[in-house]
Amino acid sequence: MSLRTHYTSEIKPEDNGKEVIIAGWIHRIRDLGGVRFLIVRDMKDIIQVTIKKGEVSQDLLDITEKLREECVIIVKGIVKANRIAPKGREIIPKEIKILDKPIENLPISISSKTEIGLDTRLNYRVLDLRRPEVLAIFKIQSKLVEGMEEYLIEQKFYKVFTPCIIGATSEGGSEVFPIIYFNRSAFLRQDPQLHRQLVVISGLDRIYDLGPSWRAEPSHTPRHLCEHRGCAVEMGFIKDEYDIIRVQENLIIRGIMKVKKECSEELELLNKKLEIPSTPFPELRFPDIYYILEEYGKKIPFGEDYDRESELILAKYVKEKYKSDFFFVNRFPFKVKPFYVMKVDEDPQWARSVDLIYKGLELSSGGQREHRYEKIIEQIKEKGISLLSLQWFTDFFKYGAPPHGGFNIGIERLTMQLLDLSNIREATLFPRTPERLLP
Template sequence: MTESLGDWRRTHYSRQVKPDMNSQKVTLMGWIHEIRDLGGIIFLLLRDRDGVTQITAPSKKVSPKLLEEIRKLRKESVVAVKGSVQESGKAPGGVEIIPEEIKLLNQSQQPLPLDPTEKVRAEIDTRLDSRFLDLRKHSVNSIFKIKSRMLHSVRLFLEEQEFIEINTPKLVASATEGGTELFPITYFEREAFLGQSPQLYKQMMMATSLDKVYEIAPIFRAEEHDTLRHLNEAISIDVEVAFADQDDVMILLEEMVANAIKDVKKSCSEELETIGVELEVPKTPFPRLQYSDVVDLVNAQGVNLRYGEDLSRAAEKAMGEVMDGYYFISGWPSEIKPFYVMPNSENPEISHAFDLMYRDLEISSGAMRVHLHDLLVDRIKSKGLNPDSFNRYLAAFQFGMPPHAGWGLGAERFTMCLTSAKNVRETVLFPRDRRRLTP
C-alpha cells in the first residue's frame, strides 16, 4: 500500500552522501532504478536528481519483514529510505546505505513505456511521448541542468553589463518579418498572431531611456520544417542596445557566449562527464568572415551557391568542414535580410547584418537596425509589406530614435553546441514542431 510522506523528510540527495559520512543516518527519496535479489542479500539502486545510491540489504543486518517489503517493490516505484551510510569501494560513489526503514510512496505500473536504465534504447518519438520517464535518465536530464546553468550565466552576464530585463507581448497584431511564418489566432473579434520575435518591441524600447535591454522568452515560427535544427516554439535570448552599431553588439555576443561556456565547464563538470562532452572555452574575438568570402569558400567545396542567396543546408555543412568552432558571417546582402536591418550607406546592397555560427549551425542573427523613419518605411515597402500595419511601431521612430543594434540567440541551438546534441528536440523539455503538439 502506498503512503504519504507523513513526517518523513529527505536529508540528502545522492551526490551529497560521501564516504566520510560513515555510520551517519540519512533519508533518501527517489525512484527504484534496479533491484537485484541474491537470496541472502538484496541490492536496490535508488535514483534521484543527482545520481544513483546503492541500498544494500543483507539478511544478517536487515529484518526479515523489511526484506520482504523490498522484494515487493517494482522498478520506477517511488520510495523513501532511512538508513546508515557505509563506505563501500564497489558501490556507486563509494558508499552504500544499510536500510532501517523503507516507505513506498507510489507503486509504478508495469510494463514501462521505455527503459530509464537505457539497457533497451528507445527512438526519439517514443522518448518524447513518455518524456517524464525519459527525463529520469541522467544522460537526458544533464542536458537541462547544463541549459539551466547557461541561462543563469547569460542573465548574470547581462545584468553585470547593466542591461534591463524586459517582457514583451507574445500576442501581436502584425508580423515581424513578413506574414508567411505566422501562427494566426482568434483574439476576440479580430485576428492576431503569436510573436515571431520581440524585435519590434526591442527597437521601440530604444526610443526610451531604457536603452540596454534583454529578454529571454518563447518565440513562435510557423515554418514547415522537419529537420534536426528547427522548432516551431523556441526560447530566444534577445538583446538590443542604443547608441551602438553591429561591431559593438558582436563583441557583446562573443563575450557572453565565451563566458557562458566557461561557466558551464566549471559548474557542470559532472553533467558534461555524464554525456561525454569535453567543452573548450573559445578564444575571443571570434573569426569574422564576409558573406562574399563565404560564397567563394562554399563553392570551392563543390556546393553551388549564388551570390545573394541565403546559405542552404549543403552550404552550411560545407562551412562546417572549413570552420571549427564559433565564427561570424557579416556583410550580408540587404535583399535577404529583414526590413529593419540597416543597409550600408556606401553600398546599400550590403547590410550591417551578421550571423554567429558554430561549425555548420547558425545560432544567432543580429544587425545594426534602421533608426531613420523614412528609410524604414521604404524598407517595409520594399519587402512587399504595408507600412500602415506597422503604424504603432513606426511612431517610435518619429520622435528621436537613436542608432541601435542587437541580436537574438537561440537557447536551444546554443545548448546543442554545449552538449553536442544532434537533434534540437533533445534540448527542449516538450518540443513543438510541425508534427508534435503533445505532451
C-alpha cells in the same frame, strides 16, 4: 518541509555513520539471496541502499518484497563508507516508506542501456527524462543559460518580458500561427525583436528576453522546431554592429565556461569534453563569401543569400583556416534581410546584419537596426510591406531613437551543437514540430 535531508550527490564517504533521509525513485534492484541492493535515483545522482538479512528488521524485509523499479520511496538510514559501492558510499536503511509505485509495466526502460528510437522516447517523454543521460542534457542547458544571464547582469542588462501575442506579424511573412483573440485576429510572435527595440528606445537601453518564439514552418529537419527559446539581447547607443558581435562572443564564452565548471559529472555521463573557444570569432563578409564558396565549387548568384549547403562549406573553410567552430557572417545583401536592418551607408546594397554559425549551423541572427524614422519608412516601402501594418511600431521612431542593435541565440540549437546531439528535439523538453503537439 522537504521529505529529504539530503540529495544523493550530497552524501559522501566521509559521512560514515551519519543518519540521512533520501527520497527518489528505485532505479534498479539486485537480489543476491541474502543481500538486496536498491539503487535509488534522484535528480542529482544515485546511491546504493543495502539490505542484508539479519541486519535489518523483518518488517523492512517485507516492505522490500513489494518494491519494483520506479517505485517512489523515502529511505531513512545510516551512511556507510564502502569503496566498492557507487561513489564509495551506501545507506543501511532503518526505514523505507513507499510513496507511490507503478500500476503497470513501463513502456520504456529507465535503467537499461538499450537504444530507444527518438519518436518512442518523445511519446513517453516524462519517463525518458528520468534517464540520467537525458536529464543531464537539461541540467547542462540550465547552466548554459545561467552563465549567459550572469554575464548580461554583470554588464548591466535588464531582463524584460515582452508579449508573446501580437496584433501584427513582425516580419511581414506568412510563417506565423494565427490565434483567435476575442473578436480579432492575432498571432504568436515569430521573434520578440520589434518589442525589444521599442523597449530600448523607451530608455531601458540594455535588455534581454528569454521567452519563446514560434514559426509555422512545415520543416521536418533535425534542426527545426515550431516553438523554440532564445536568449534575445538588444542594446542602445552602439557604435556599429561590432558592439553587438563582441557582446555575443562574451555571452557564448560565459555560458560554456559555466557548463565546464559546474557540469563535470553530466559531461562525463555524456562522454563530452568541452573546450573554451578562442575570441574573437572569425568573421566572413559578403561579397567575399561568394568567392569562398566558388572555390569549393558552390556558385551563388551575386546579391543572393546562401543556403544550408553553403553554411556547411563555410564552416569547413573556417575550421581549416582559423581552427574555430564559431564564426560570424556579416554584411548580408539587404534584399534578403528584413526591413529593419541598417544598410551600410557607403554601400547600401549590403546590410549591417550578422549571423553566428556554430559547427555549421546558424545559432543567431542580428546586427544593427535602422533607427532613423525616414530610413525605416523608406525600407518598408522598398520591401513592399504595408506601412499601415507597421505603424504601431514605426510611429515611436518619430520621437528620437538611439543607434541600437541585438541578436537572438537559439537555446536549443546552442545546446544541440555544444553536446553534438543528432537532433534538436533531444535538446527540447517537450518539442513542438509539425507532427508533434503532445505530450
